[in-house]
Amino acid sequence: MPQTPPRLKVDAITRRFDGRDVVTGVSLSVAPGQVTCLLGPSGCGKSTTLRIVAGVDRQDSGRIIVDGDCVSDDERHLPPERRGIGLMFQDFALFPHLSVGENVAFALDGGLRRNRERVGDLLERVDLGSFIDAYPHQLSGGEQQRVALVRALAPKPAIMLMDEPFSGLDNRLRDDIRDRTLAVLKEENTAVLLVTHEPDEAMRMADEIALMRAGKIVQRGAPYHIYNNPVDRAAAAFFSDINIVRGVSHGALTETPFGQFLTPGHADGTPVEIVIRPQHLRIDFDREGRGPNPTPTDGVAARAVVERARFMGRESLVEFRMDYDSTILKATVPAVFLPRPGTPLWLTLRRDRCFVFPS
Template sequence: MAPDTARDAAGTPVPRLEVRNLRRVFDGRAVVDDVSLRVMPGQVTCLLGPSGCGKSTTLRMIAGVEMQDAGEIHVDGRLICDTTFRVPPERRNIGLMFQDFALFPHLSVAENVAFGLKGSKAEKRARVEQLLGEVGLNRFIESYPHELSGGEQQRVALSRALAPRPGIMLMDEPFSGLDNRLRDEIRDLTLDVLKKEGAAVLLVTHEPEEAMRMADEIALMRDGRIVQQGAPYNIYNAPIDRAAVGFFSDINVIKGKVQGALTDTPFGQFLAPGVPDGQEVEIVIRPQHLKIDFDRGGRGPDPTPQDGVPARGVVQRARFMGSESLVEFRMDFDGSILKVTVPNVFLPSPGKALWLTIRRDRCFVFPAEA
């Protein structure tokens, strides 16, 4: 189904969901603090962040089950909630999916999906069969929830949430109850069905992999605020700070001090534009962007513009992780530990001296954290 996008008087597309300066305070602490976001029809936006950062509270305010202390919520350009006006939850045309599938145990799969649908019996049945067909569950149409696996129950819950054709779908950690083997399969199926329905989707998760896999846009939350928002590629490759890099992957941190917009390190000099002289900085690099080279009688590879100057380290341990190997080095220059991931099997013996270089274009330079 093609998304039905409303337009303003100038013909500009209007967001299906727009949140402006949302705020919620508990016991004097702002658990959601000045959150603003826009979700277009057919778009999947992910609220990503650690537990307790305000993601689920934001979702509950949009759903209407909790009131904000400040801010506005708009659907298709219409105000549905501020601090004085409130459209009831059941009239917001919003579908909900949570960690708990919350299926009615005494109702069949068909009756669960049809629950809350309006129209004739034949119309309801047609919609139920259509959705169950899309998720591959038509053969279970007369079964009961207890007869289904966790993945099958999740697909029924998805069908039930989509049955009334909500313009907006809110999803709060919907895949956390599934085992790892099922998650990727169910995520992909869910994304395919959501795109067909054309709903604007706001997905809450604390798993970066899930956000990268499903979202068109990620809003990274921390301490009640959105600290960075953008396409997954941009969030991953242009993080706002060290914590943003570390949320998506393991990191290595090399410390230095700026002099003349440059930082000297054992791996050579790094640019630090805009950082005042004398300021300490942290050069952050992910384990997959370090390169390992062999020791040549106490010498490493020659320096290059791309990889900089090599530095020597001694292997502490090496582990095979399935699709890659993780090797930990104690560096000669300061005794720090750096981690490197290598595709396939690479398991050098502890105590072996090797040389590391780091991809200059994959490093992030940030002012040192206090």
């Protein structure tokens, strides 16, 4: 079966400000119905990339291709209104003097009068059909966000660009609004490029994540792949808290409080870091480290003393000071588990969930 050609292709774009590269060699593609997320910390270049795709900024080199046609390179640069791209930003920017229906129909020829059926259908799909004649000040923040979404979709853009569109919403509403938005975008078969600094949002919405750092894409892939196969320690830490066990590789082995770890590919004498997420650090009450449900991946148990324990709502977070070298490690435990500070316990690692990186 032939592969669907991408709606959007970003080809090796670079952008400089004051002699400094803000975006460096960024390439990606987005197919119809696909959600690609540019994920990274503030200042990493993701919003600049989005503005270049939109046409409100211009790259110093590279190309932007929409449905097979180059819309921007060294010689040409189509303005935003000629690219067939929808834009949705954190600021909903609804016109307060226009009704909801008039806001949605703003970019349509003939306005609301000639497009009332299309506008009404879009509003119905986000459960706002009865608000077509209301005004923005009569809506909640979440409802305004949905109006902004259908306004961007009304002209049937091939591509939707979204820059932190949910960050202004109450946390309790955010998941519901994300799911509604994703459903409508999928129904429209729109190619979506979403910018966010929140890993949870990227994991929830994206088919593909492009992780950015210092103007470059450092890793691309499905959310599951990036989470479970981080390219480096910083990538692992961006998605969750991490624990770090340090050692030195000798003969492709590294001694740790939890026994020897295989560290192939690291020369003798290379300092390494063994990274483990808190949910994969196990608490074991048996001094022999065998526990009630031993697994062959757990290896040797190491003794530690409880420093602090907190209940977080769905799980408990327990901090330990290791006997071996006094480092602090964190473990998460389902439900309520609040041992007193000073309680000695034994810990094991899920070796199949560890990542090894050079220090």
